[in-house]
Amino acid sequence: MDLKDIDRRYVWHPFTQMKDYENDEPLIIERGEGVYLIDIDGNRYIDGVSSLWVNIHGHAHPIINKAIHEQVNRISHSTLLGISNRPAVELAKRLVDVAPEGLTKVFYSDNGSTSVEIGIKMAYQFWQQLGFPRKKKFISLAQGYHGDTIGSVSLGGIDLFHKIYGPLLFHVEKAPSYSCYRCQLGLEYPACELACAAEMERLIEEHSEELCAVVMEPLVQGAGGMLMARPGYLRKVSQACKKNDVLLLLDEVAVGLGRTGKLFACDHESVSPDILCIAKGITGGYLPLAVTMTTDRIYNAFLGEYTDYKTFFHGHTYTGNPVCCASAIANLDVFEKENTLENLSKKIKFLENYLEKFRELEHVGDIRQCGFMVGIELVLDEVSKAKYPPGDKIGIKVIKEAKKGGVIIRPLSDVIVIMPPLSITMEELKKLLEVTFDSIRKVTEGDKCD
Ligand SMILES: *Cc1c(COP(=O)(O)O)cnc(C)c1O
Numbered sequence: 073m074d075l076k077d078i079d080r081r082y083v084w085h086p087f088t089q090m091k092d093y094e095n096d097e098p099l100i101i102e103r104g105e106g107v108y109l110i111d112i113d114g115n116r117y118i119d120g121v122s123s124l125w126v127n128i129h130g131h132a133h134p135i136i137n138k139a140i141h142e143q144v145n146r147i148s149h150s151t152l153l154g155i156s157n158r159p160a161v162e163l164a165k166r167l168v169d170v171a172p173e174g175l176t177k178v179f180y181s182d183n184g185s186t187s188v189e190i191g192i193k194m195a196y197q198f199w200q201q202l203g204f205p206r207k208k209k210f211i212s213l214a215q216g217y218h219g220d221t222i223g224s225v226s227l228g229g230i231d232l233f234h235k236i237y238g239p240l241l242f243h244v245e246k247a248p249s250y251s252c253y254r255c256q257l258g259l260e261y262p263a264c265e266l267a268c269a270a271e272m273e274r275l276i277e278e279h280s281e282e283l284c285a286v287v288m289e290p291l292v293q294g295a296g297g298m299l300m301a302r303p304g305y306l307r308k309v310s311q312a313c314k315k316n317d318v319l320l321l322l323d324e325v326a327v328g329l330g331r332t333g334k335l336f337a338c339d340h341e342s343v344s345p346d347i348l349c350i351a352k353g354i355t356g357g358y359l360p361l362a363v364t365m366t367t368d369r370i371y372n373a374f375l376g377e378y379t380d381y382k383t384f385f386h387g388h389t390y391t392g393n394p395v396c397c398a399s400a401i402a403n404l405d406v407f408e409k410e411n412t413l414e415n416l417s418k419k420i421k422f423l424e425n426y427l428e429k430f431r432e433l434e435h436v437g438d439i440r441q442c443g444f445m446v447g448i449e450l451v452l453d454e455v456s457k458a459k460y461p462p463g464d465k466i467g468i469k470v471i472k473e474a475k476k477g478g479v480i481i482r483p484l485s486d487v488i489v490i491m492p493p494l495s496i497t498m499e500e501l502k503k504l505l506e507v508t509f510d511s512i513r514k515v516t517e518g519d520k521c522d
Contacts (some may be wrong), residue, residue: 128329269304
């Protein structure tokens with residue numbers, strides 16, 4: 073049997089309607105080179121969404137590859153339960169050095185969902201052990217996404233993914249999304265004066281006695297459709313949390329590691345959370361690793377005599393895996409060696425300018441950009457913002473068209489996402505945008521341009 077038949081027969085793909093997949097020609101990747109993915113037939117594609125938002129410096133980067141090889145030759149895994157390993161220790165120090173002030177403790181896991189689960193349990197147990205038994209609630213945002221485990225799904229607010237699991241979830245207070253395009257409060261920016269932040273403040277005050285933490289994706293709600301916050305929103309929420317002694321948990325799984333133009337999204341508003349979750353880009357997109365960083369204040373509430381049972385009883389088998397940590401250290405090294413963030417600012421500018429061109433397309437309703445994260449929302453009608461019927465699969469049609477042009481992207485329903493590795497060159501970026509533009513035009517205005 074050929075590889076494609078075996079794939080169709082045996083592999084169950086995530087977030088994929090397998091009935092459609094079984095009838096399509098699978099794309100099977102064999103190699104990567106910089107910003108390119110190369111399939112088993114030798115075709116090259118620009119990795120337009122960084123292999124689902126993880127890749128930072130391109131594929132098969134010599135420095136990261138070398139660090140992984142060297143670590144494998146020393147040891148591939150030893151446990152972090154009660155003992156330690158060299159890369160896990162070194163990485164913890166490196167992260168504390170670059171993270172927002174006050175985040176001094178690093179708790180490892182292996183994916184974004186678990187990094188959030190850990191944050192939830194930490195926040196909850198913190199208040200219990202501090203002597204606030206009533207503090208059991210969380211606030212999160214509508215349209216939020218924090219992963220696919222039951223705790224992180226409880227915090228999530230995307231009906232398409234989360235609704236069916238309703239009976240399995242714990243109750244979470246929902247604040248409105250900070251997104252403007254389809255403002256939940258029905259207001260217009262800037263006349264609204266950030267009413268969504270005021271509403272969040274109100275909720276925090278109302279529930280402060282029972283509230284453990286506010287959980288959100290700072291600046292960009294990624295999986296919710298690349299929904300973006302206005303300047304000042306994060307700062308306001310952070311201040312409200314401080315004022316009411318409620319913890320702030322920031323999920324930087326998607327936005328962290330340079331995606332927004334700074335190493336962490338919260339750096340844009342000089343906000344330092346109580347709990348910070350990082351995953352996707354942390355290893356440069358090479359291996360699964362996540363961290364939940366926190367403060368001395370939270371950490372100290374877990375200290376006690378053995379029989380006080382204040383221990384944080386949480387840990388995954390591969391927690392702090394040395395090969396993953398070695399990859400993450402090399403990732404940070406490359407940030408320094410290649411001046412990744414400095415070089416990124418002109419690419420962000422170029423991207424911003426180029427995106428203006430997309431406005432001339434009839435079915436582009438909104439263009440959202442924060443650093444190197446872009447969402448282009450396709451609509452049936454620009455004026456009424458009417459959506460395409462889901463059965464039109466308009467986003468899927470666009471990415472299929474883009475594939476023919478040598479570009480791999482993946483939509484969020486009708487939002488076309490562009491999120492290339494930070495290392496992409498200007499020429500490659502231009503090609504990615506040209507192909508995306510042409511694909512949107514062909515699919516949405518097809519009969520006119522043929
Ligand atoms: C992807 C993502 C997660 C989940 O990470 P996994 O590694 O897929 O479990 C959590 N939060 C945000 C903001 C994400 O984008």
